[in-house]
Every structure is written in C-alpha cells, then in structure tokens.
Amino acid sequence: MKTVTAGPAEWPASAGLEGELIKLSAFFLRSWRMSRRNAFTLFEIVFWPVVNLLSVGLLITFLRAEPSTVVFVLVGTFALSTVQVCQLDVAYAALFDMWSRSIKHQLVAPIRPWHLVLGSWLMGLVRGTAVFTLQAVVTYWVFGVSVVAHGLTPAIALLVGLLLSAAAVGLLVCTLLMVFGLRAEMSAWSGVSLVLLVCGVYYPVSLLPVPLQVIAAGVPLTHFLEAFRANLGYAPVFTTPLLRGYGLAVLYVAGGYALFAWAIHRARRTGMLLKLSD
C-alpha cells in the first residue's frame, strides 16, 4: 500500500465557464472513447445508412423517377439516418450508464443534466455530420445527383435542422429511460420511426390526409425537408418552413430538456436511480 498524500486545498476545481466546459468535455470524451472502441460504430455510421441509401436509391432508379424526384427521396432517406445516428448519441448519455449500471456513480458528481446531454450531443454532431456527408458523397457518386447543386446554404440549413431535431428526440428517449428504466430502451432505436409516417420522408406532405398534415405541422423534420425540397421545385405545404422548423426544434429541445431534468429529479425521489445502478 502506498502512502496517500495531498489534500483538498491543493487542487481546487475550476469555477465559472472553464469548469463548466471541463464538465461538458467529460461526456463528449466519454462518448468519443466508447465510440472509438466499438466496432458497431462503423455499422451505425457507415453500413446501415449506406445500405439504406443504396436500397432506396436503386428502387427509385428502377421506377425511372426524374432526377429531382431521386434527390427528393434520397434527401428524406439520409435525413432520417442523420437524425437516427445523432439522437442515438444523445440517448447514449443515459444508456451507457444504464447498461454499465454506473448511473449513481455518475450522478453523485456535481454535474447538471445539460452537461450530460450537451456533451453527448456534441458527439452526435460529429457522427451525424459524418453520416450526412458520407451519404451526400454516395448519392453523388452512385446516382449522380448532388445535394449541394442549389448551393451549400440549403444543405447546411437542413443539416443543422436535423441535428437539432435529433437533440429533441434524444432528450425524449433519455426522459423515457429515466422514468421507465431499460424497459424503454426500444425507444432509442424506434423513436425516429414515430415521425416517419407523418413528416414526409419519402413523399410530399400534401399527399397526407388533412388530420395527419396537422400532426406533420408539429414535427420540425417536416419543415426542414420542405425547406430543402423547395429548392428542387416542390412547393412547401407550410409557409416559412425553415423558421417554423427551427422554432419548433428549439421549443422541443427546451421542453425535452425540462422533461429530462424533471425525470432525473423524479428518479432521485422514487429510487429509480438506485434500481438502475445495482
């Protein structure tokens, strides 16, 4: 046994912004290191998105669609993959600790819920952007259509919207996990599918019956896709789609965060935090 030295006064923690950023970095680095060592990361960011893109792309080519229709459908496909990958990273904020049963050892530290989700979301930005870029390259290389044909700005606006949407979905998944435990794990894999039908991933929202259009209006992804597709000549059903999309996404992220913070407090009250640790 080695002699233990040093006391609290020697090494104080950083206060203010520096301290907050260091806490944030804990969760970004944690996700980065876990991701780097996990062979399935390649499946998440390369295999499944590309296989999905190629399947849908080949189908739409077989149906002899116009080039603008090919882009219409493929953009929907890789929007969905980008949201799925990025929201998974946010969900990992809770899932990693639950799978390893270490959540109480994590939450005994003086961290706020936003350190946890923002740090994990930053990793989602990296992986989501990688998936988006990879799919854009494959789309151009295999199908000869470019998502930046109408400029870089619409593509970036779409990507930012997708990453914000992913944060909202991820926060909802984290909340469900914190309330119901690992019984809600499926929501991490299927959460995005809930909006698949209504937000016009593969078809214009105008095809939907009016009641479903009302629901679609409440989903940010609908508006981000409409805004991008407007450049391809598809008139949006809803006015000022980008503004609506960002407005809704920010609202959902704020609401999702409030719910997640409540769920952590509830877990401390009900003992769920202990159940998830032992």
Next chain:
Amino acid sequence: MNHVTTTESAVEVRDLHKTFRTGWPRPRLQPALRGVSFTVPRGAIFGVLGPNGAGKTTLLSILATLLVPDRGEARVLGLDVARDAHRIRQRINLSSGSASFLWSLSAQEILDVAARSYGLPARVRRPRVAALLEQFELTAHTRVPYNELSTGLKQRLALAKAFVNEPELLILDEPTVGLDPDISVRIREQIAELRRARRMTILLSTHYMREAEQLCDEVVFLRAGQILAGGDPDTLKREVLLGDRVELVVEGEGWRGLSELPGVLSCSSAEGRVQVVVDDARKRVPEIFRHLDERGVPVTDVTVTEPTLESVFIELAR
C-alpha cells in the same frame, strides 16, 4: 441564500423517513427508513451496520444526494441534502462494493472522466489521476479496459475514483462485499490509511462485523429502517448487556455465590465449567478469584472472552 451552518458534525440526521412505492397500478408501500437520527463527528469513521434490507444503502444514498427523503432532515457538512444537493456533491464522493463503470474505458480514462465531472483543469487532473493510479496500485493496468480487470482491481478503481475530488466526506457502501478475504483485508488497510493520511470523515456501511470493529470509531445498528442501537463499539457491547465471558473450571458447588457479586450479569454451570458474564472482565476477574479463594474453591482453568460486534448484532437481531 446561504444554508451553511457552523457545525462540528460532518453529518446530522434527524427523524429521517423514506418509503418506496413499487408496482403499478396499485403501488405497494415499502418503508425503508423509519425515523432515523444520528450525528457523525468530523474526522470519524462511522459504521452503518445491519442485515440485508435494513435500509443502509437507502440511508447512504440520501446522504450522497442520490435519493430525496420523504420526511425529516439530513445535513451533510452543514448543508441540507434537499436544498443544497449540488454544493454537497462538490465536497463528497461515493464508492460501493457493487460499483461498475463503462466497460470499454480503461482505468485511466474512467478516472479522467470522473475528474472532469468535478471540473478539474488539466494542470490538476493529470497529476491527480496519475497519483491515484499509483496510490491504488493500478499503474500496471492503466490501459486495460474495465471489463478485463479482476474483481479486486475493479474494487480498487472504484475506491480511487472516489478520491478524484479530494472529498471531505467519503461514503463507502459495502466496500468489501463479495471479495476474497485477502483482498478485503487490503481494502480495509487502505481505508484506515486514507483516514490517517487525509483526516477525512468516512461513512461506511457493512454487514461484516469484523470490518466495523476494525475500522469504526462509532456505529449504528439498523434493522427494518430503524436504529436499534448506536455508539462506540466498546460501549455498545456493554450497553447491550452482553458483557465479557469468564469461563472457570472449578470443583464443588462453591461457585454458586458468584451471582451475588457486583458486576456479574449472569452465572451458570454445565459439565464442571462455570460461565460467568461480567460487565468488565479486567475489574471482575480478581474479585471472582478472591471470592472463590475465601471459600476454598480451587480453580483449575480460566478463559476470558470479550464480546464481538457480531454477538451484539446477533443479540440485537433477536
């Protein structure tokens, strides 16, 4: 608002209650703590003892701010666990026998993430992580993924992680549960050494009486969410009226008057051996010998046994 109170106690608990609700749609109530009160002086190793399901983990979890109490008051380092939880977390840490960490991270990475969670800058974090790896003899395993470490190494890593923020109060929940005896001994030595070196307050839950006896300055016995007894181990043994056991081998019936002597709690005989339970063997054995000598009763053998916390526990659990 400043909730800090000037106090010499590291922990003050008053009438603490916690009930869990399990099941749906008709929740079943499971009382875990029922009016627990005690005080832990600064710098002490304080043991929370009791059988499984006694409420030890619930109590420690409330003090670690992982659980919110239903009723009563708990103050840690002068701060209220309900209102000042975030500030308490800066100054405490927790390690448990069942601790687990992310399976792919190495020992060094686990400590690094933990240190970052406390906002430690690189100039502090790096030397501290390196020092902890060395102090807990993990240097040779720095880059080994967590799921490839042995149970003993995992336990040492859990303890090392609890020191990243140099806590004023360390909460150890069953730190040696499920470990081989040799590893348990090493962990206990490490806990004792840590207290000596850093003069920190340690709150320790265990159902190993020997561990409590070896390490703790004070203990409380919990059963079914209530404190049955508390105090320093030596006093407690006497308070529960177990006393010291004096076994004598004597001839004849001259021993019968022993029960009348002061300090003798009970006296019985079987197969030529007389069992005398006294409040303090050091004081009473000479008086017993004098009494027997005056009556001409020869003593051919004598054995004195002090009670253990284990026997106190068995007595209390009856």
